[in-house]
Amino acid sequence: MRVAHVAPLAEAVPPKLYGGTERVIWWLTEALVDLGHDVTLFASADSITSARLVPCAPSGLRLAGIGDHTAYMLAMLNKVLQSADRFDIIHFHTDLFQFPIFRHLAHKCVTTLHGRQDLPDFRPIFDAFPEMPLVSISDAQRAPVAHANFVATVHHGLPENLIPFAPGGGDYLAFMGRISPEKRPDRAIEIAKRAGMPLRIAAKVDRVDQRYFEEQIRPLLDHPLIDFIGEISDAEKPAFLGGARALLFPIDWPEPFGLVMIEAMSAGTPVIAWPGGSVPEVIRDGESGTIVTSIDEAVTAVHRASGLSRTGVRRCFEAEFTAARMARDYVALYRRLIAHSRPAPPFDMVVPA
């Protein structure tokens, strides 16, 4: 199948540093190439891919200091449009920008929504472009815009050997990701202190969260059990996650997916999580982790974590959250879209009131 993937230009594919969306696009496009498909990737020129790369910016825009990405995005979409005939499916990861430009090709387009949908900002788009097929990354992500034209939920997946199974585990708790109020690092710290188990926090602090970190979190770090190690690289993740007794994911927001949960599961490390957003879809309670709703329950779950089979956790990962599974799901969706495809009717001319 001839498939185009259209990446946001904020980061390269794969990203040099952060960038969950670009990382998923990388894993997905590599897995599609592995399955034998003819994949074209529209992305920044410093991307590295087994697909055919169409460069659409000299480098990832964020690190290049470009604040407003609209111009690059629109120029890229124009490039995609000009070669649209070459593709059976055009798969967008660019939020909304493509909707008005590709309406007439809706039958062969699909857009994965990578972010939260519970803000009012995006509402009008789904009514304005009802024919554009959408993919959610969890069923929970759809809730605020349930009427939109979702054609599938496809959970993210990781390359099977990216974070190898670590059968032994270890004796500390892990917290990984961003320090921000909705990720509730304060809960993680309280759980560790109450459970009497060391906590290692591998997390970055975005500028927008600097004040929260200084005022709410830094005062909690001065404790012998708490080790704030800052941001870690991709290369450090396997040891960090594989050496943990459990990952704490005590979130307090509608998490669209939560990659770190499946990264931990890949290492065989169970996840102790609050049931926001995608969590109940990702964690099998009692198998790959424990879903809790209070600090008390979380402390109990920490004490029982070594009772969960790490092999069983890894088996949940392999069954549901590999990049190969993600790619097969998308291919099945592409085939379904192609089977039902017909060119869109011409626009109705609407007379303003």
Added chain:
Amino acid sequence: MRVAHVAPLAEAVPPKLYGGTERVIWWLTEALVDLGHDVTLFASADSITSARLVPCAPSGLRLAGIGDHTAYMLAMLNKVLQSADRFDIIHFHTDLFQFPIFRHLAHKCVTTLHGRQDLPDFRPIFDAFPEMPLVSISDAQRAPVAHANFVATVHHGLPENLIPFAPGGGDYLAFMGRISPEKRPDRAIEIAKRAGMPLRIAAKVDRVDQRYFEEQIRPLLDHPLIDFIGEISDAEKPAFLGGARALLFPIDWPEPFGLVMIEAMSAGTPVIAWPGGSVPEVIRDGESGTIVTSIDEAVTAVHRASGLSRTGVRRCFEAEFTAARMARDYVALYRRLIAHSRPAPPFDMVVPA
């Protein structure tokens, strides 16, 4: 002529508070209606217009707390596209968003660029959509993107009686607008102190400029000659500008237009300005004001300001900067575009490398 105007949705037309672009759109569309044209305005539903209003958001998005305007913008442009056949000209004030959507109608579209063009963020758009006709609001605004498809410069204009001629003037200097580093309120304060003439500062402080204000400007305000009166309403502007000896406009950036200069001129108040961006196109040196390049020159200009005829300043305004003149310029441009219009050729299919 049947003309559509497409406004950004950040503010209503006219804006409830700030909003230079929406204010200009208001003056322009009212003046086009006065000239007998059939004008349709795509804007937020709380807009007030003599044109036919097509509401595209319940109210201005900024005051409604919507941070990302993309979805509303794209839904509006889709509405415009659906009724495109009803218009001889579609005039956009929405930066870039319309370019890929209206390429095939480029022959009857025109976009006024309201902002600065010296940032790298917008560059790729002009190469990607070279057929889209552009209007600059000063010749100087074009400099960083001189190769783009500019078809005219149209200076802004005000309704003739919005800020009435005040023949007497007064005994203070005026500074009006935003407190920000590029507007150089520090220069204005130094000029006033050196000239020994009172300065009244009618300016808002945006959140992004709060620190600059506290650290750089507030310490300069504690002086008997300096009166910081904060933000003023539209209703207060005539008295504020009309009662001034001169307006200080000591900018240090490529000002795209600078509405406050023509607001002062409308009152007959001369402008003492640094020659950044549009300034040499707006001020006739020695007639409607004085262009200076140092504090010394500015102090001299203050002492000589009463030597400039306020009637002469007002005459410059009436000759060049009324809304009626702006509307006539745009109508002439519309006619020129229509005369040369032909449908765009179909896109070339470009094969990615």
